Amino acid sequence: MRRSSRQSGGERRDIAAAPPIWEKAVVIGRLSTSHRRKLMSILLAVAIFASLAVLTTLALGRPVINGVLNAIIVGTTVGLFEEFYVQSPHGRWLRSIHPLKSILIYTLVVVGIFFISIHLIRLVLWNFGDLPAVYRRIPSILPIVITYSVIGIVVMRVVHFIGLETLFHLTIGTYHRPVVEDKVLMFLDINDSTGLAARLGALKTKSFVGKFLFDISAPITNNNGEIYLYKGDGLIALWRWEDAVSGGKILQAIDAVFTAVEREQTAYREDFGVVPNFRIGVHGGEVVVSEQGDTKRAIGVYGNTINIAQRMEEAAKARGVACVISGDVVEALLGAAPSARLAALGCEKVRGVLTEIPIFEYRVPHPSREPTCQTRRD
Numbered sequence: 001m002r003r004s005s006r007q008s009g010g011e012r013r014d015i016a017a018a019p020p021i022w023e024k025a026v027v028i029g030r031l032s033t034s035h036r037r038k039l040m041s042i043l044l045a046v047a048i049f050a051s052l053a054v055l056t057t058l059a060l061g062r063p064v065i066n067g068v069l070n071a072i073i074v075g076t077t078v079g080l081f082e083e084f085y086v087q088s089p090h091g092r093w094l095r096s097i098h099p100l101k102s103i104l105i106y107t108l109v110v111v112g113i114f115f116i117s118i119h120l121i122r123l124v125l126w127n128f129g130d131l132p133a134v135y136r137r138i139p140s141i142l143p144i145v146i147t148y149s150v151i152g153i154v155v156m157r158v159v160h161f162i163g164l165e166t167l168f169h170l171t172i173g174t175y176h177r178p179v180v181e182d183k184v185l186m187f188l189d190i191n192d193s194t195g196l197a198a199r200l201g202a203l204k205t206k207s208f209v210g211k212f213l214f215d216i217s218a219p220i221t222n223n224n225g226e227i228y229l230y231k232g233d234g235l236i237a238l239w240r241w242e243d244a245v246s247g248g249k250i251l252q253a254i255d256a257v258f259t260a261v262e263r264e265q266t267a268y269r270e271d272f273g274v275v276p277n278f279r280i281g282v283h284g285g286e287v288v289v290s291e292q293g294d295t296k297r298a299i300g301v302y303g304n305t306i307n308i309a310q311r312m313e314e315a316a317k318a319r320g321v322a323c324v325i326s327g328d329v330v331e332a333l334l335g336a337a338p339s340a341r342l343a344a345l346g347c348e349k350v351r352g353v354l355t356e357i358p359i360f361e362y363r364v365p366h367p368s369r370e371p372t373c374q375t376r377r378d
Contacts (some may be wrong), residue, residue, distance in 0.1 A: 020116040040164045041087075041156070045079030046071075049110065056141055066121055073117040074349070078110060082156060092214070103153050110149040111142070115178065165226070166299055175291050177297050182241035183304070184250055184284030184329060186225070188216070188257070188314035189234035191277045196233075200272060208268075209233050210274045215264055219256030223249045228301060238301065238311075241284055245332040251362065254280060254323055258364045281313025283313060283326040283357075308357060311350045315359055319345060327358030 007050045050071035086106075094102055105346045122128045159167060169175055190196065190212065199210060213235060217227055224243040229236045237253075244250040261268075261276055269276045285305040292300035308326060316324040330342060341363040347356035 029090075041083050041159070042059065042076075042079035044164070045082050045152075045156060048075070049078045049149075050075035050153060052114075052145070052148040052152060056144055059360050065125070069121045069124060070114075070117050072167070073120055074110075074114055077113050077117075078152075079162035081109065081113075087160070089214075099157075103150060103157075106153045107146055107149045110153070111145055114145050114149075133304070141360070148262060168210045169299060170291065170297055173291075175289050177322050178286075178290040178302075180286055181289050182285065183289075183301065183305065184239045184241055184244035184282065185228075185285045185287075185309035186220070186237040186250070186253070187234070187281045187310050188237070189232075189279060189313060189317075191279060193233040196274070199274070204272065208272045208274075208276075210285055211264075211268070212261070212278075215260050216257045219260050220253050223253035223256060225249075225253050237305075239284075241332075244284060245329070247335075248333055250282060250329070253283075254362060255365055258322070259344050279313060279316040279321070280323040281311070281325075282323070282329055282362075283309035283312050284329045284332070286358050304352060307352065308350050311348060312359065315345070316361075319361070321345075321361045322364045323362040327360065330358075330360050 020270060025294070052074065054067040059226070086094055094105060097105075118134060119131075122131060138145050147226040162170075196208070209232075213230060216235070220237045222229060225237045225239050227235055228238045239250060239253075246352075257280070261278075265275050283305060285303075285308070287301050287305045289299060289301055292298050310324055312324045316322065324345065325342075343361045343363065345359045345361050348359045349356050
């Protein structure tokens with residue numbers, strides 16, 4: 001772990017000596033995962049729908065300045081709409097309905113934005129004289145706008161399903177050959193999921209888990225984490241080692257996850273009659289990151305670090321605590337973790353690891369302790 005710290009310091013020295021253009025790239029790289037994703041998604045939407053605006057303007061036979069302004073207005077507006085409405089809690093209804101209905105509604109929004117843009121351009125240029133000619137061409141232009149909008153929306157949906165960063169790494173082949181990296185992993189699972197499913201039923205359990213995973217994802221990505229895998233009633237998140245331990249980002253993420261669920265307690269009780277009770281396990285170290293699959297490509301993480309992280313989550317369940325962190329991560333956090341919130345729990349034996357792993361309870365702020373139901377723990 002100390003080796004990683006020295007490498008991190010070396011990286012910082014290289015960055016400090018880099019030209020200004022690279023410094024700007026570093027600033028973008030230091031944004032949280034969610035902010036980077038929002039920025040890149042907005043830029044993607046701008047690129048897609050700006051090209052739509054340019055093509056339709058050329059088809060209308062209008063001046064280049066009209067195309068440029070149309071591209072800026074349509075692309076930026078759609079990008080902001082996508083990230084700050086569609087991908088927000090307010091837009092959950094749009095993401096939850098049938099995909100074809102969602103695309104139809106989204107297309108109508110884009111068409112509306114396009115026609116608003118046509119009029120805004122005339123306002124900016126103070127040139128309303130050609131509007132009658134534009135109106136006459138609308139019947140021939142509308143199919144182009146609709147077709148291109150559907151294509152753009154489908155592309156954006158695919159990117160969100162795969163993940164922009166994952167798609168980028170798969171495209172340029174970052175992990176075409178295995179790469180060894182230092183990562184911190186978080187395993188998170190709902191307690192008593194079997195009893196919960198029996199109590200709520202399959203469909204309501206699906207809605208319950210869906211809301212839970214949505215609520216806890218943003219606190220993770222806002223603190224530089226990345227959702228590696230959703231698994232049943234939980235998830236696996238990971239951080240670059242430096243991002244996790246620098247300033248205690250991993251601890252901030254854990255606190256934020258519990259705070260997010262606490263904040264939604266009323267909504268959970270109203271909709272489901274129960275508040276999620278969950279556990280977290282954290283460990284870090286070297287992992288191998290590599291592409292996996294053939295017809296369906298993905299980026300996989302391998303190594304004993306994953307097994308130990310999962311064991312930390314199991315230790316939290318066995319010892320009846322909310323969060324267990326391995327000694328390696330606690331040692332690396334140094335002063336970032338308040339000592340009053342860390343309690344040594346002894347050591348944990350992990351299959352395949354010769355030495356026992358020191359483990360610590362991390363006392364989260366006001367965790368919800370109510371049981372999910374009165375059945376045996378799964």
